[in-house]
Amino acid sequence: MKKRMVIMLVCVGVLLALLVGFNAFKAQMMKKFMASNAAPPATVSAVTVSYQVWQPQLMAVGSLRAVRGVDVTTEIAGLVREVRFKSGDAAKAGQLLVQLNADSDIAQLHASQAAAELARTVYMRDKAQYEIQAIAKAQLDADAADLKSKDALVAQQAAIVAKKAIRAPFAGQLGITTVNPGQYLNPGDAIVTLQAINPVYVDFYLPQQQIGQLAVGLAVMVESSSFSGRVFTGKITSINPKVDTATRNVQVEASIDNREGRLLPGMYANVKIDVGSSRQHLTLPQTAITYNPYGATVFIVKPGSKPNAQGKVLPEAQQVFVTPGATRGDQVAIERGLTAGMQVVTSGQLKLKNGTPLVINNQVQPAASPNPMPQEQ
Template sequence: MSLQAAAELAQTVYKRDKAQYDIQAIAKAQLDADAADLKSKKAQVDQQAALVEKKTIRAPFAGRVGITTVNPGQYINPGDAIVTLQAIDPIYADFYLPQQQLGQLQVGQAIVVDTNALSNRTFDGKIRSINPRVDAATRNVQIEAAVDNRERKLLPGMYANVKIDAGGVQRYLTLPQTAITYNPYGATVFVVKPGAQKNAQGKVMPVAQQVFVTPGPTRGDQVAILKGIGEGTQVVTSGQLKLKNGTPLVIDNRVLPADNPNPTPQEQ
């Protein structure tokens, strides 16, 4: 502030002496000295402003700041994190879908997002981008959607459910996830087949037979089966590690496997 005041005083002196010089009341040398002093004072003000600008940290984009990690007067080094900054309107939702569903997706497609943190609330959004590369390990593709968050209710890192209107209703034959065994050479299930051996009561005991299946989309505890078995086939849902082809089976349906298409997340 003192440099600014000195510059303003130099400006006033220059204007006053310029008026005196115009009526030949002072020498040209005095006016030149006033101009040089004014230029010097302005340069000092600009230099000080540049130093202040270097010490001012500006956010690269508009958003909401979090809790600061430093205190006034504390020395910090270049690159030290001082606060988090989150752009939350719009907010972006990242999720993955199987490659089989790529044909049903397109940029600009509408989605609906809900979260267990905000009961009975849904948020509209649109698919913003589709990763052009499929994950080689999972055969899933990453999708990014922009979600309207003008009320700033959604926060980064929240668990959310994403629903996409992909057209007509799809009907699948499904199995509990516990029924499927995944191997490097493919997915298999054990089906129940009539056997030749009889038990103590004289009844023919069923046996296990391993068959390959092609899994499809998953929903909750259910997995769609695209190929390998048909409707009405009896499938073993537990104890597969003890089985091989031809193993006699004792069927016990008292304990049912998890088969909920909409299970409740553990955090609830």
């Protein structure tokens, strides 16, 4: 009986030992399997956070306007006798542009002048007779009134004749005209556009919060998509004393040097105004920041702690919260959360989580220009 009990205990012990050994072997194999099947490293681009000097700027989109601009029209109806300019010419102030047929008006002017001369002759003769008491004072007064009336008719007719000669009201650049000799013009019909474009005005709007940073004489830089990379300079000439109650924006006018005549009225332009002194900001490309309901985050690159299956220790990703500030083109200033010298992932964040091993490849970097320009694809 004792012998059977001993044999049973030995068998139970051997069975327990085999069970414990099998579990230990299983755990070891599972650990090895998991180690060999760890997540592969993620390939990302990264940049080292550093301070950059920023010049505070106010930016807006404005519309160009001529200092003086008008569509030249006729005040009086008439038949075009002669066109004295060509499309695109530069006109001087007072230059004759179009001459309307004024033959009948000139003839009427001559008749009025003859009547005025006769009235003047009668007045001078009656004045001499009045001095010798040959006529009454009432007759002389009637002659004087008739002379003034005739002179007024001469001035009226001369004004009508002058209106038949359509002149440039100021110096500027003429546009394209479709008026031809023999064409009949009615009052108000447009003949040609006349624009004084040196200098040229740019009108733009800024929020009322920025009014305190504005002042007449402040330098302005203007860029147009028509002239890529070209910057036109000017200065603020006027600030509207009234804020728009619908938008809470204030209108600003600036005068831009346009001696080459490249900027044309009606074009839109990007306006930049330097305000205040330059500042230093920790700067990142905007692609480095991920926004979620909890805030803005970035992935920083930290040294790895464990070797991979090949025995290499790769850097790892760690997610941190940051406070972004002002933006400048493709760049964003970081106010809190990072320090200079940290390495931050700039692309490939969607496949990362805390502890993901990283392979950094900076052959292609996301755009980080302070003054990006549109590109045609």
